Amino acid sequence: MSGRTQAIRPMGRLRRWYGEGPLQLLVLLASFALAGYAGVRLLDGDGLLIAVWFAGAALVHDLLFVPAYALVDRALRTAAGRLERKEWINFVRVPAFLSGLLLLVWFPLVTGQVERYEAATALPAGVFLVRWLTVTGALFAGAAVCGVTLLQVRRVRRSARKQRPPVVH
Amino acid sequence: MSCGPVGRQGPAYGRSMPRTPHVTSPVDPGFWRSPLRGPWLTSVLGAVLLVGITVLFVTGLLSYAAYNPNLSPVNDKTPDKGLLGFYLFDWPTDPHWLYRLNQGLHVTVGITLIPVLLAKLWSVLPKLFTLPPARSAGHALERLSLLLLVGGALFEFVTGVLNVQLEYLFPGSFYPLHFYGAWVFFGAFAAHVVLRLPQAVRVLRQRGWREQLRGPGPEPADEAGLVAAAPAAPAAPAAPVRVGAPAAPTVSRRGALGMVGAGSALLFVTAAGQTVDGPLRRTALFAPHGGGDPGSGPNGFQINKTAAKVGIEPRETGELWRLVVGGGPRGEVKLSRTELLQLRQHSAALPIACVEGWSTSDQWWRGVRLRDLAALAGFDEDPPGVLVESLQRHGAFRKAALRDNQVRDPRSLLVLHVNGEELSPDHGYPARIIVPAAPGVLNTKWVSRLTFGEL
Structure with a gap:
């Protein structure tokens, strides 16, 4: 030792x-x-501003962005608390997440902020907002269809179970 | 050695404990209650990022080399790179789709990784708020390194995503910010991999994939399933991250990973199409060069910058336009477009591939070989590199240098026709450069002068 x-x-x-x-x-x-x-x-250049961007990216993400989406999710869960099954929340959560992700990544184009876009590329800039709204609508509609289908399947199963002779509880 | 909890033990939260009713601060142990967080989830996301970010780093360095920054100051947006350019090499012209593939991968993989990166950061967030902020000098250094890691990752992704959308909000020129930022980030990334990979491998080996994914819903609320991040390596015992009783699960681990995967798939499907012409481009609903082409017909393919945008006026490109070819022993030669058309014309099928990740399929270009123009200047054999100047008055690449291997390639042309028609103004009328495998900005449009041998 x-x-x-x-x-x-x-x-x-x-x-x-x-x-x-x-x-x-x-x-x-x-x-x-x-x-x-x-x-x-x-940092050679506008050093202070670049440092602010570098560290700020982490701070904005950790202290603003994450709390913001966590709060939205918490509000959703609170609303879903009244539901029979909490998992139903995912029929809102998933399309909202996907739509929000597209908006986050393509924010400048979707919100039409990129002034040079049309002049540079000869492509229309207005299409991105329309596409985002359309895809968002399709995602929520798809989730609704899935949800309703699942609900129907459960209902059919439940009624099939009821038709069987009652089991002693 | 045990990787179980070491040292001070937090209150024994478990299923039998009543939930903490009022938790106000993220430094409170009860604040982090998602039943999804745990070493397995973090390890899975980390493994995906390890592969993905390595691809981004390698393709990024290759793209940097493709500009031939060591060839001439006009190509070099980072003149003080020093040792960071240690690996630079003469960019080849074969295969002709090399830059198209490289940059398509760099941008598409980067966009696809965004949900994985966000999920990874979410999975380790409780660690950010652990108290005390530093247990020791070593721990303080590691946290500083994590600031570089997270700040660097977000800085690289944000500058990249903004640049492909032509939204130049960042403080300075994109090239030095993204290049030097990448090295800062990669240093922290490599350190993180060395220090954490053994642990991630162990967690993935021990727990397996199938059990974690196929298990009946979320993990039972045990301590390991709740720790916000992987426990510290045995060599470096950490104070346990104390976490609260788990909230009732609303999504399984498989569901959560599926959601991240669906996000990546959606971003991929709505962006990847901008690397091909034809109907597939229409699937790229959100990519800046997706959706459709700016026009129809032979000149209808994607445009990086229009003639109007860079201030090219019709009178400059009309009858008065002359191409000046110089630098060689025969002095300067001035050629009108008609005279250029009388020289021997050659064809090449080559793409336009932009640093922003979009590209066109092969277009059928027709014009005069650069090496034939070098011969006009007096370089009959083994022509040197060439400095190409555009009519463009502004823009980072209104002058660009091509290396001798690029000039000598028989497919490198001063183009006059594309797809059987005259070049349109937006594609560089009266004449433009096309070089196989070169980044788009080196395919100078509205060429006014070629100086061989003087870069």
Whole structure:
């Protein structure tokens, strides 16, 4: 026991002071060296604004975007709380998620903000909003059809069960 | 070694415990209640991102090399790249669809990965709020690295997604931001993979796929199924992430993964079509060059920038237009379009492929070989590279340099006709360049001057 303690003492000391193993330290230092080398070049220009974009992307995502969609989802779940089966919420949640995802990715085009688009590409810019609304409508309609079908199937099964001789409860 | 909870133990939340009724803050253990979060879900999403982001990084570096930034200052938007250009090589002209494939992959895979990235970040979110913020110097460094990882990933995806939509909101030129940002991100990404991959592999091996997916609904609310992220590696014991009693599940793990997959599939299906002509392009409902073509007929294919957009006026391209060919021992030669048409005409079937990810199928171009024009300038054998100048007054690539291997390729043309008709103004009338496998912006339109040998 004491021999082994002797052998690992330097590592043990590092772990005590640093809190992690030597591999972690080496990997992170190498990563920071690369990040520093590229980062100096990244920030060459409007450095402050670029740094704000870089860190801001993480902060906006974690502190605004995620809470926003979590709140919407919570509101949905609260509304679904009155339902017989909570899983029905997914017939709203899935189309809303897919539609929201399209809007998130293609926000500039869908909202018609890209002024140079038509002049540059000779393509119409107004189509994206129409397409998004159409796809959104189709997603919700599809979910509704699935939901109603499922409901019918359950109803048929339930009535089939009722026709069988009653089982002692 | 055990990977079970080590060190301080949080309150024993379990199925028998009453739910915490009032939880106000994300640092409270009871705040994170989704029954979906757990090491298995995080590992699955992480494995997808490992493959996907590697594809993005490699195709991104290849695209950077395709511009031949070391050839001439006019091609180089990142002159202080230093060691980061260590891998640069002469971009080939074969296969002629190389850049089309590379950039189609880069942009389409990137767009398709967005739901996976968002789901991955969601799955580890409780870790962001763990207290104390840093247990040790090592932990503090790791969290700093995670800021670079998450900030870098989002920075790269946001700049890329904005750039393909021509929405240049980002603070500066796209090329240096996306290139240097990629290296910062990749450093943090590689470190994260080295430190976390063994753990993810272990979780995936131990728990398997089928059991996790086919299991009857969500995992029972055990501790492992609730931890917001994979437990710390055995070599680095972490304070356990304390999480609350699980909320009643409203979607199974299979359902949640299916939803992420459906999001990726939807983004893919509504974007991938912008890499082909014909009816498939109509399926790309949201891609900037999807939906349809700007026109019909021989010149009806996709346009990067119209003549009107860059301020090309008809009087510049009319009778008075001359192509100046120079740089060689024979001095300058001026050629009208009629004179160019009297030179030997050659054909090549080549695509236009843009850095933004869209491309056309092969178009049938016809014009004068660049190496024949080099011979006019006096380079009869082994022509050198060429500096191509456009009538365009602004734009990052109104001048572009082509390397000697590109000039020498028999399919590299100064184009006068496309698909059997004269070039339209939007496709570069009176003359444009086409080079196999080169990025779209190197296929200069409205060419006014070719200077061989002086880049």
